[in-house]
Amino acid sequence: MKDFDPTKMVDEFSKMMKQYKLPGVDIDSVVASQKKNLEALTSANRVAFEGLQAVAKRQAEILQETMNEASKAVDSMSKAGSPPEVAAKQAELAKDAFERALGNMKELADMVTKANQEATSTINSRISATLDEIKELALKMKQPTA
Template sequence: MTKNPFFDIDFTKIAADYKIPGLDVEALVSAQRRNIEAITAANQLAFEGLQAVGRRQAEILRQTLEETAAALRDAVAQGTPEEKLAKQTDLAKQAFEKALSNMKELADLLAKSNQDAASVISARVTASIDEVKSLLANIKK
């Protein structure tokens, strides 16, 4: 992988060359570093949430296949055509209800993951606004 020369730049030196009175360049660079850390943390939470959803989907698939195999064994069991039809109708209803329940569970997992990631960004935006206010107050002095 090629090295990105952008990361070799020392932004504190570049900003210090502009010599804006009262501007704390180190605080500005530090704030940006915390912004990047917050984005990284939010991405990590989102990734972990997607992994959890993927694991749960695999569990649901395994469970569904096992239940389907059991249902097929029961469906071919002896009985009158009316009994088989009633059993098949009941199985279809149960499968539909289970599918809805599973979809809701997966949607809830995704919503929680998104909420966790968004709360990290939201907290950082709030802190960043406070930092900018503080920096601006120091410039005015």
């Protein structure tokens, strides 16, 4: 993604469009709009990528926590006494592990949802602005030039 430069892409598009000299079309406005579109996409991709990085980091933390808890569970099981105590301890550990797993899944799902909402918000805002820009360009094209 380092090599992707939206500015260069927009500059090339601008050069190409200026060659055609379309009457009534404000090429600079079209190019500026496309540049903003590319910037919004780049921003949304960055937000989504950062969100996925945060999820991956949290997954690694959860794995470490789970391994620590498993180690403690094995240790506590070895200290349990009679078979009924062992069975009760196993049930307690299973319940705790299940509840933690559900909590962790919810946390990770919330993180993904938040990242997606932030990325989507950027795109939605830009789409709205683009539609306004298209409307303005259409109105300018309708007006007779003096």
